[in-house]
Amino acid sequence: MTTTTLNAPTAPARTGHPGDGTAGTRARRTRLLHWIAVHTVAVAAALSFVLPFVFVFLTSVMSDRQAMSGELWPDTWHWSNYVTVFETPGFLDWWKNSLMYAGLGTLFTVCSAVPVAYALAKFRFRGRRTALVLVLATMMLPPQVVVIPMYLVWAQQFHLAGSLWPLIIPMAFGDAYSIFLLRQFLLTIPQEYLESAKVDGCGELRTLLRIVVPMSRPGIAAIALFQFFFCWNDYFGPQIYAAQNPAAWTLSYGLESFKSAHSVNWNLTMAATLLVMAPVIIVFFFAQKAFVEGVTLTGVKG
Amino acid sequence: MATTTTAPAPAPALRRKRARERLRLLGFLSPWLVGFSVFFGYPLLATGYFSVMHYNQIEPPEFVGLRNWRYVLTQMPLFGPALWNTLWLVVVMVALRVVFGLGIGLLVTKLKTGVGFFRTAFYLPYLAPPVAATVAFVFLLNPGTGPVNEILGTLGIPAPSWFNDPAWAKPSLVMLSLWGIGDLMVIFMAALLDVPKEQYEAAELDGAGAWGRFRYVTWPSITPIVLFAVVTGVVQTMQYYTQALVAGKLASGVSIGPGTVIQPGYPDHSTLTVPQLVYSLGFQNFNTGAACVLSLVLFVIAMAVTTLLMRKRAGLLPAED
Numbered sequence: 001m002t003t004t005t006l007n008a009p010t011a012p013a014r015t016g017h018p019g020d021g022t023a024g025t026r027a028r029r030t031r032l033l034h035w036i037a038v039h040t041v042a043v044a045a046a047l048s049f050v051l052p053f054v055f056v057f058l059t060s061v062m063s064d065r066q067a068m069s070g071e072l073w074p075d076t077w078h079w080s081n082y083v084t085v086f087e088t089p090g091f092l093d094w095w096k097n098s099l100m101y102a103g104l105g106t107l108f109t110v111c112s113a114v115p116v117a118y119a120l121a122k123f124r125f126r127g128r129r130t131a132l133v134l135v136l137a138t139m140m141l142p143p144q145v146v147v148i149p150m151y152l153v154w155a156q157q158f159h160l161a162g163s164l165w166p167l168i169i170p171m172a173f174g175d176a177y178s179i180f181l182l183r184q185f186l187l188t189i190p191q192e193y194l195e196s197a198k199v200d201g202c203g204e205l206r207t208l209l210r211i212v213v214p215m216s217r218p219g220i221a222a223i224a225l226f227q228f229f230f231c232w233n234d235y236f237g238p239q240i241y242a243a244q245n246p247a248a249w250t251l252s253y254g255l256e257s258f259k260s261a262h263s264v265n266w267n268l269t270m271a272a273t274l275l276v277m278a279p280v281i282i283v284f285f286f287a288q289k290a291f292v293e294g295v296t297l298t299g300v301k302g
Numbered sequence: 303m304a305t306t307t308t309a310p311a312p313a314p315a316l317r318r319k320r321a322r323e324r325l326r327l328l329g330f331l332s333p334w335l336v337g338f339s340v341f342f343g344y345p346l347l348a349t350g351y352f353s354v355m356h357y358n359q360i361e362p363p364e365f366v367g368l369r370n371w372r373y374v375l376t377q378m379p380l381f382g383p384a385l386w387n388t389l390w391l392v393v394v395m396v397a398l399r400v401v402f403g404l405g406i407g408l409l410v411t412k413l414k415t416g417v418g419f420f421r422t423a424f425y426l427p428y429l430a431p432p433v434a435a436t437v438a439f440v441f442l443l444n445p446g447t448g449p450v451n452e453i454l455g456t457l458g459i460p461a462p463s464w465f466n467d468p469a470w471a472k473p474s475l476v477m478l479s480l481w482g483i484g485d486l487m488v489i490f491m492a493a494l495l496d497v498p499k500e501q502y503e504a505a506e507l508d509g510a511g512a513w514g515r516f517r518y519v520t521w522p523s524i525t526p527i528v529l530f531a532v533v534t535g536v537v538q539t540m541q542y543y544t545q546a547l548v549a550g551k552l553a554s555g556v557s558i559g560p561g562t563v564i565q566p567g568y569p570d571h572s573t574l575t576v577p578q579l580v581y582s583l584g585f586q587n588f589n590t591g592a593a594c595v596l597s598l599v600l601f602v603i604a605m606a607v608t609t610l611l612m613r614k615r616a617g618l619l620p621a622e623d
Contacts (some may be wrong), residue, residue, distance in 0.1 A: 035414060038409065038413060038414075039413065039416075041409060042413055042416075042420050045406065045424070046419075046420050046424065049423050049424055049481065050423050052427070052438055052439070052442055052481065053427075054428070055441075055442055055449045056438045056441070059441065059449075067447075068447060069447060070446075070447040070449075070451075072452065072453075112333035113333075113339070115329075115330040116330065116331055118330060119327060119331050120331075123327055123330070125324075125327055131331070132477075135334070136608065137605065139607055140604055140605075140607070140608040141342070141492075141539050141601070142540060142541040142577060142582040142600050142604055142617050143541065144541070144543070144576075144577040144581065144597060145345075145349065145598070145600055145601040145604070146345035146346060146349060147345075147580075147584070147597075148349065148352065148580075148584045148594055148597065149344070149345040149352065149594075150341065150345045150346075151584075151585075152359065152590075170340075172333065173336050173337025174333065174334035174337040174338075202565065204326055204330070207309040231430060233431040233432055233433070235432060235433050235544040235547075235548070237542060239581075240585065252431050252432075252434070253433075255433050255434060256433055256551065256552065258438070259437055259552055260551075261468075261551075269437060269441070270438070270441060273437050274434075276433070277429075277430050277431060279435045280431060281426065282428075284429050
């Protein structure tokens with residue numbers, strides 16, 4: 001008994017068997033080898049996922065001359081490259097525009113998606129299935145399919161080409177993806193809560209604001225994050241509506257022209273690239289849980 | 303009580319209640335009803351209208367019948383390459399992403415130490431804004447001074463020209479998309495953790511090895527998620543635009559600014575996708591009719607795939623409906 005506890009403390013289930021001392025050791029060795037194999041693969045894979053960031057960062061602090069060589073490690077660390085990027089004409093405006101697009105876009109989307117998702121999740125009515133199918137259909141629709149007539153309307157009727165408003169305004173009228181995601185979340189709220197609220201005399205609107213919204217905070221956080229990231233990352237939208245007016249460019253759109261303007265200065269381009277990535281990654285670390293929950297919700301629940 | 307049974311009073315009361323309920327429903331749905339008709343219904347009809355019109359966005363549209371359709375489908379030189387590239391990406395990129403995502407998902411669920419670190423490392427690249435990720439990859443893979451070719455050179459491995467070589471440009475885009483595998487990894491991880499543990503134990507008792515356990519326990523329970531990943535992947539890849547466009551533009555080294563028209567799909571149209579062609583026709587050549595024809599082709603394919611999705615994966619729609 002003493003040998004078994006010494007040899008296989010992690011496998012107490014086997015203690016009863018005779019001769020289990022060696023079996024325990026072998027099992028432990030197999031487990032150790034398995035651990036080493038799996039973690040070696042994981043380290044190698046993780047390295048290849050992280051190295052692109054590392055190279056981008058290292059190049060972003062090189063001198064102009066060194067960035068044109070193939071060297072990997074900076075001789076001297078030029079943090080001033082980041083200052084140079086910020087001082088590039090337009091760069092701060094792009095930041096402001098990105099924040100406005102992403103901020104207002106997220107606000108509008110959340111406000112419009114909550115009531116629609118609630119109705120689709122909790123109301124029973126004829127045509128509910130059809131409505132859901134249509135929401136899914138819009139979700140699957142490539143944005144290029146409807147962009148030409150929409151552009152013509154915004155440019156010719158409203159004279160809003162050259163601004164981001166044609167991208168922001170539609171978000172006040174429900175984004176299919178957010179509606180679908182939030183609806184999936186709202187389905188998990190037990191019907192009893194809503195019924196007891198109604199027994200207490202709450203109307204639908206009061207039930208929504210007092211019961212449903214507080215209970216679905218994780219779901220709302222997820223759609224807000226997704227929408228923020230979508231706007232921040234959007235390239236196609238700003239290219240259609242803001243291309244002709246550099247004052248309305250966003251970071252994602254401006255970055256590409258930044259590269260063209262500094263075609264030889266990889267160091268500055270890499271510094272700008274990291275500055276475009278940074279907000280998204282910072283937001284992610286603050287809201288990791290809501291985010292991963294949201295990703296899971298799109299695929300697994302339903 | 304007596305009056306309610308004799309008089310027809312409940313009918314109007316009930317009707318009023320019904321009407322109020324319908325009004326409330328309309329109120330809750332109104333943002334989407336407006337949005338759907340204005341930003342989906344109208345432009346779709348208008349796309350159909352413009353597809354039979356000659357319209358250069360200055361002079362008034364002029365009816366030309368099926369001329370745009372004939373032009374796009376039979377005469378336009380770039381339609382073939384664009385469709386081929388899009389289909390190539392749909393097949394290769396989606397297949398590799400699903401396999402790779404499942405592999406990384408399996409790997410992470412097998413880890414015992416540092417799970418949080420590895421999960422974050424695999425997830426972060428997915429968050430990188432597409433333009434930024436593409437600029438980074440064009441730098442990493444640039445044949446002149448890129449770190450990747452620098453390292454391959456040191457190791458004595460012949461290095462391709464990646465985004466500057468027509469044969470390697472699409473594979474380079476696939477590498478970029480595999481770097482951003484984080485979304486699929488999370489979905490697969492959740493699915494893998496949902497597989498009941500007892501089933502693995504039962505399979506082990508029956509003498510199943512690692513492959514047997516995967517084939518007979520893991521695979522059957524994750525097939526719905528695999529199917530979901532495939533179909534959403536197909537839909538997303540049909541819209542593939544930003545990365546291909548930015549990579550082509552930057553690798554070509556052509557300086558671009560407002561008003562500069564460059565041939566999309568550098569090198570040699572190898573990165574030209576159907577959505578890029580829609581943009582280029584509609585916003586650079588001002589051939590609205592042809593652009594709308596191409597939009598409708600894209601629409602039909604997207605809807606066919608969506609229908610397939612809803613047939614095969616009924617789980618997307620709740621069972622009780």
